[in-house]
Amino acid sequence: MAAAAPVLKPVAPEARDAAIAAIKQLLGExxxxxxxxxxxxxxxxxxxxxxxxDAVVFAETTEExxxxxxxxxxxxxxxxxxxxxxxxEGHVAALRGGVCIDVSRMNKVLEVNADDLDCRVQAGxxxxxxxxxxxxxxxxxxxxxxxxxxxxxxxATRASGTNAVRYGTMRExxxxxxxxxxxxxIVRTARRARKxxxxxxxxxxxxxxxxxxxxxxxVALRLYGIPQAMSSAMCSFPSVADAVxxxxxxxxxxxxxARIELADGPQMDAIRKFSKLDMPVAPTLWLEFHGTEAGVKxxxxxxxxxxxxxxxxxxxxxxxxxxxxxxxQARHDAAYANKALRQGAQxxxxxxxxxISRLAECITETxxxxxxxxxxxxxxxxxxDGNFHLTIVLKPDDPxxxxxxxxxNDRLVKRALxxxxxxxxxxxxxxxxxxxxxxxxxxxxSLMRQIKKALxxxxxxxxxKILRM
Numbered sequence: 012m013a014a015a016a017p018v019l020k021p022v023a024p025e026a027r028d029a030a031i032a033a034i035k036q037l038l039g040e041x042x043x044x045x046x047x048x049x050x051x052x053x054x055x056x057x058x059x060x061x062x063x064x065d066a067v068v069f070a071e072t073t074e075e076x077x078x079x080x081x082x083x084x085x086x087x088x089x090x091x092x093x094x095x096x097x098x099x100e101g102h103v104a105a106l107r108g109g110v111c112i113d114v115s116r117m118n119k120v121l122e123v124n125a126d127d128l129d130c131r132v133q134a135g136x137x138x139x140x141x142x143x144x145x146x147x148x149x150x151x152x153x154x155x156x157x158x159x160x161x162x163x164x165x166x167a168t169r170a171s172g173t174n175a176v177r178y179g180t181m182r183e184x185x186x187x188x189x190x191x192x193x194x195x196x197i198v199r200t201a202r203r204a205r206k207x208x209x210x211x212x213x214x215x216x217x218x219x220x221x222x223x224x225x226x227x228x229x230v231a232l233r234l235y236g237i238p239q240a241m242s243s244a245m246c247s248f249p250s251v252a253d254a255v256x257x258x259x260x261x262x263x264x265x266x267x268x269a270r271i272e273l274a275d276g277p278q279m280d281a282i283r284k285f286s287k288l289d290m291p292v293a294p295t296l297w298l299e300f301h302g303t304e305a306g307v308k309x310x311x312x313x314x315x316x317x318x319x320x321x322x323x324x325x326x327x328x329x330x331x332x333x334x335x336x337x338x339x340q341a342r343h344d345a346a347y348a349n350k351a352l353r354q355g356a357q358x359x360x361x362x363x364x365x366x367i368s369r370l371a372e373c374i375t376e377t378x379x380x381x382x383x384x385x386x387x388x389x390x391x392x393x394x395x396d397g398n399f400h401l402t403i404v405l406k407p408d409d410p411x412x413x414x415x416x417x418x419x420n421d422r423l424v425k426r427a428l429x430x431x432x433x434x435x436x437x438x439x440x441x442x443x444x445x446x447x448x449x450x451x452x453x454x455x456x457s458l459m460r461q462i463k464k465a466l467x468x469x470x471x472x473x474x475x476k477i478l479r480m
Contacts, residue, residue: 019474033086049064049067055098058359062106064110070117080112092163097160098438100439104441115135117133118135131229163230167219176395177269185218188229190225192224193467201213245290246324247323258370262367268395271298273392282344362401364433364435365427366397377423387404
């Protein structure tokens with residue numbers, strides 16, 4: 012769907028075959044070399060080209076993962092972890108072939124400690140499955156990246172989403188991990204205490220490592236009480252700057268808003284056409300408030316007043332669950348609405364994050380680029396923490412359109428870095444944004460390489476992702 016995946020030195024055929032034979036003897040039919048299964052496991056939901064592994068293993072326990080990794084380490088065969096395949100920067104592409112370890116069958120909730128507001132799950136449990144399991148406990152897990160991703164994958168990519176402005180990202184909500192290291196050791200990175208000063212913070216090292224330092228097999232998470240009440244609101248503005256200034260004032264005023272989402276005018280136009288909803292084609296904010304019934308009413312009224320000071324019009328808020336669901340459905344339809352803009356087109360979804368005080372400038376300058384481009388590219392974002400997405404709609408078989416999409420993405424990232432932001436707020440690096448990492452981190456990248464070499468000297472763990480070695 013885009014330029015070909017980078018070509019890395021393939022593994023020696025005799026080593027590959029020996030590793031696959033040894034794993035086959037261990038796991039039997041839970042190892043497959045079927046073409047269709049390998050193709051499925053070599054691609055994610057991004058525009059990036061597929062790169063299938065040589066074999067796919069369906070592991071069911073941490074010990075099985077360790078056994079597979081030890082065999083691969085012995086033969087120096089690459090290992091690529093796979094959760095649900097919902098990543099967006101080519102994270103699961105097997106750039107050197109090798110063995111893909113699918114953890115989707117590792118889907119058990121291992122323990123819930125309601126009094127301590129924490130739980131421990133296998134890496135293949137998805138966020139929706141966890142919240143369904145928790146439904147009768149009065150607790151929930153708030154991180155919502157949109158897709159029903161696996162919690163192991165969410166930890167590996169340091170995911171966040173719509174609730175991050177109040178509840179934080181996976182970085183703040185992962186308490187500990189069980190990880191299989193590149194030499195096949197099983198390591199638990201922390202105990203259940205809420206804080207510790209003992210040793211290096213290995214949990215944070217593996218959160219966001221994208222499978223390049225080990226395979227995450229279990230995740231311990233913070234949980235939260237389900238709010239007594241929730242209210243949702245929607246409001247349109249004369250400009251993106253007015254909407255963003257409303258967000259800044261809301262946060263500076265101490266309003267504990269749970270979600271703040273932004274869509275620009277072209278995005279609202281796409282949603283209006285797709286969802287058949289009667290709403291203004293103007294920059295729009297969606298907001299959600301959690302708390303007591305009196306608290307969410309007060310929060311909504313405070314933000315309504317702030318929005319009015321910045322030209323906000325037609326401010327609507329509701330606590331009715333059905334009305335709230337309908338209001339948010341428009342936001343959730345954004346990706347489908349964009350894809351429907353052009354028949355036969357696909358979407359290139361990219362993201363950046365900047366300090367919130369620079370957000371209006373970053374979006375406004377990006378809109379100028381889009382206005383001069385021949386490709387549609389609506390903007391939507393989690394503006395409460397300065398994170399937004401550009402969704403470029405292109406025909407993937409047209410080299411001219413692919414080149415233009417690459418140009419828009421390149422300018423967006425360089426602009427974000429110039430404004431002291433990051434090349435990715437939540438999608439991760441994968442192989443899609445490897446070239447931007449040095450521009451963002453400079454000399455720190457050499458330290459990252461040293462860590463990678465120390466833990467994975469043979470470079471078998473998800474090669475070609477995050478770093479060029």
